[in-house]
Amino acid sequence: ESIHLRQGDFVIFKDDLNSNINERLEQLNTIRNSIADNFKGFFLCYQPIVDSKTTKLTGVEALIRWKNDTYGLVPPNNFIPILEKDSSFSQLGDWILKTAMSDMQPLLLDYPDLEVNINLSYTQLEKNDFVENIEKIISQTNFPKKNLCLEITERCRLLDTDLLRNFTEVLSKQNIKFALDDFGTGFSSFNVLKNIKIDIIKIDRDFVKNILTSKSDKIIVNSISKLCKEFEFDLCIEGIETPEIMDFLRKIYVTNFQGYLFSKPLTKEEFYKKYSV
Numbered sequence: 001e002s003i004h005l006r007q008g009d010f011v012i013f014k015d016d017l018n019s020n021i022n023e024r025l026e027q028l029n030t031i032r033n034s035i036a037d038n039f040k041g042f043f044l045c046y047q048p049i050v051d052s053k054t055t056k057l058t059g060v061e062a063l064i065r066w067k068n069d070t071y072g073l074v075p076p077n078n079f080i081p082i083l084e085k086d087s088s089f090s091q092l093g094d095w096i097l098k099t100a101m102s103d104m105q106p107l108l109l110d111y112p113d114l115e116v117n118i119n120l121s122y123t124q125l126e127k128n129d130f131v132e133n134i135e136k137i138i139s140q141t142n143f144p145k146k147n148l149c150l151e152i153t154e155r156c157r158l159l160d161t162d163l164l165r166n167f168t169e170v171l172s173k174q175n176i177k178f179a180l181d182d183f184g185t186g187f188s189s190f191n192v193l194k195n196i197k198i199d200i201i202k203i204d205r206d207f208v209k210n211i212l213t214s215k216s217d218k219i220i221v222n223s224i225s226k227l228c229k230e231f232e233f234d235l236c237i238e239g240i241e242t243p244e245i246m247d248f249l250r251k252i253y254v255t256n257f258q259g260y261l262f263s264k265p266l267t268k269e270e271f272y273k274k275y276s277v
């Protein structure tokens with residue numbers, strides 16, 4: 001059975017005019033109940049991240065899914081933005097961290113340098129016990145900190161800069177890495193670069209999918225690449241679907257690729273089947 005998302009697979013949380021407040025509340029209620037019911041229907045998929053030169057596995061990104069009888073398979077863009085503002089999200093955020101770390105831990109025997117990327121929502125960071133909380137989860141799962149990479153998005157700019165700087169500093173000292181996700185899609189990216197400790201920049205598929213024909217995408221991606229080289233950041237380009245795009249991007253500074261060309265997000269079982277040696 002395929003877990004991959006197709007357009008039209010979902011009906012929930014669509015930003016259309018037909019879904020009224022009552023429907024939305026019902027949807028939010030269903031998802032809250034699933035969280036309360038031992039995270040029923042939630043699971044993580046894992047998408048490989050590869051070395052840009054060798055295309056060998058270097059890392060993996062955990063991506064959440066929710067499957068529900070009424071709504072079917074719901075992609076994260078349709079529930080994370082709504083749920084993250086809800087108080088129930090902090091439990092789900094902890095569950096994501098715990099599950100990703102314990103799922104991927106055994107694979108470190110085969111891939112000791114594997115980087116496990118986990119997306120954070122700004123509402124998780126907003127909590128003043130975030131550092132203690134993540135340290136607690138890490139000690140529970142016994143996951144090696146050097147294998148952990150936390151992805152933050154530009155929406156985190158809504159947070160206090162001092163707060164951002166503070167926790168990235170504290171956790172970086174413990175060898176946890178930070179990736180800035182969806183770079184260039186929001187505002188004030190440069191501020192973030194100046195103020196917080198970043199190891200990796202990720203470029204969104206939006207800048208990549210038309211890169212062979214779009215002059216502006218070429219200019220943008222080229223500029224981000226130069227910036228990363230100067231700052232000595234790793235650069236991961238996402239959404240690579242064709243060999244032509246890969247070859248084109250190999251001409252600029254880039255350290256890692258992620259995209260359907262290498263693999264779609266896989267269930268834990270599929271991931272193990274494909275990658276454990």
Ligand code: C2E
Nearest residue numbers: 063064075076077080096119120121239240241258259260
């Ligand atoms: P993201 O963190 O930028 O994740 C990359 C998205 O691009 C994923 O979508 C992935 O499946 C998709 N993708 C990767 N390669 C390709 C490709 O070659 N072609 C195409 N068409 N798509 C590709 P997904 O899994 O639907 O996730 C969407 C967003 O939802 C994520 O974007 C992230 O912002 C958020 N998200 C996903 N899981 C989590 C989570 O556990 N926690 C939080 N806070 N957010 C999450």
Ligand code: MG
Nearest residue numbers: 061119151181
């Ligand atoms: Mg991400």
Ligand code: MG
Nearest residue numbers: 181182202238
């Ligand atoms: Mg991304």
Ligand code: MG
Nearest residue numbers: 181182204205
């Ligand atoms: Mg994205």
